[in-house]
């Protein structure tokens with residue numbers, strides 16, 4: 001089968017590898033579509049340590065093609081989304097409802113293995129690692145049964161795939177983790193595939209003002225088309241002094257936070273950082289009104305340290321984060337798709353480009369340049 005394999009940082013190439021065979025408790029999925037998330041690019045750039053070689057891709061959807069021993073509740077022909085939140089259902093975190101923090105699965109996000117410790121990808125005698133427990137930049141994926149979320153046949157798979165990562169992450173950050181309420185004021189920093197899903201989530205649950213900040217004017221325009229009420233074009237992490245102090249970019253996000261506080265007469269109820277630098281995280285937090293909630297989901301700089309004013313915590317502002325929107329995958333992915341089917345969540349408008357697998361490099365290069373999500377179709 002064809003698969004996009006990362007062999008060294010910066011080199012993602014499509015090559016022929018073996019069709020994987022599912023073991024007990026696993027299923028094989030014929031991928032039909034996979035979104036291209038910025039996290040794939042961060043891995044290609046070598047900013048997240050992973051074992052190589054590795055088949056990347058973690059926003060896949062397809063059709064069950066074979067089931068391993070003991071799998072009785074999924075059948076060949078079922079349509080599935082491959083969630084990155086493969087909760088075991090049994091550990092303490094899963095029992096508390098925090099499936100994205102599963103003690104069994106979460107450690108396997110970057111270690112090249114399925115949650116059961118197995119690796120099913122090979123090229124002859126060579127073992128190839130899985131990414132995010134799925135590796136969807138390939139014609140077939142073998143995943144554990146719990147990573148495959150059954151979805152209705154009538155949802156196009158090139159739309160459904162977005163719920164594997166980006167849409168769940170953005171929508172869930174707003175609706176589940178921050179719990180945006182009717183009429184609340186929301187700031188979203190970063191209007192890529194993830195941030196736009198946060199905008200859609202906030203709009204869907206009846207947020208009042210939805211302010212979007214992105215350095216890209218075309219990304220801001222798409223956000224406005226999707227329901228953002230205010231857009232701010234510019235960097236979200238500058239200190240706003242045009243380097244007058246000569247100290248370089250301290251990256252404190254003061255400029256954006258000050259503009260948002262001025263726009264809203266004191267700050268927003270909820271801020272979502274879908275960029276993820278020290279400056280954008282600080283901007284999200286300092287743009288809050290007293291008692292507001294900031295949720296960081298971007299990881300543009302995985303090593304960043306955030307500096308925030310102590311007294312803002314005393315004023316009961318909350319700074320937290322979320323993995324994959326803190327979803328319960330087998331509940332929330334079908335719910336999100338039901339909203340789409342009911343015409344209340346226009347996920348298809350996030351898909352702006354479709355490529356064959358060979359276009360994966362181009363799709364990655366376009367992140368932050370072209371608005372919306374690129375989807376690879378097979």
Ligand SMILES: NC(=O)c1ccc[n+]([C@@H]2O[C@H](COP(=O)([O-])OP(=O)(O)OC[C@H]3O[C@@H](n4cnc5c(N)ncnc54)[C@H](O)[C@@H]3O)[C@@H](O)[C@H]2O)c1
Nearest residue numbers: 038039190192193194214215235236298299300323324367
């Ligand atoms: N927490 C999670 O579970 C999770 C899941 C998926 C993605 N992510 C992360 O979320 C982030 C966004 O992913 P995406 O796929 O939407 O990326 P993307 O490239 O599609 O979008 C990023 C957007 O941010 C804008 N941007 C970048 N730097 C900026 C800055 N300094 N100021 C203002 N705007 C800026 C870009 O113009 C672009 O529109 C990435 O860091 C990704 O790794 C996290």
Ligand SMILES: [Zn+2]
Nearest residue numbers: 037039165166
């Ligand atoms: Zn992702």
Ligand SMILES: [Zn+2]
Nearest residue numbers: 088091094102
């Ligand atoms: Zn668990």
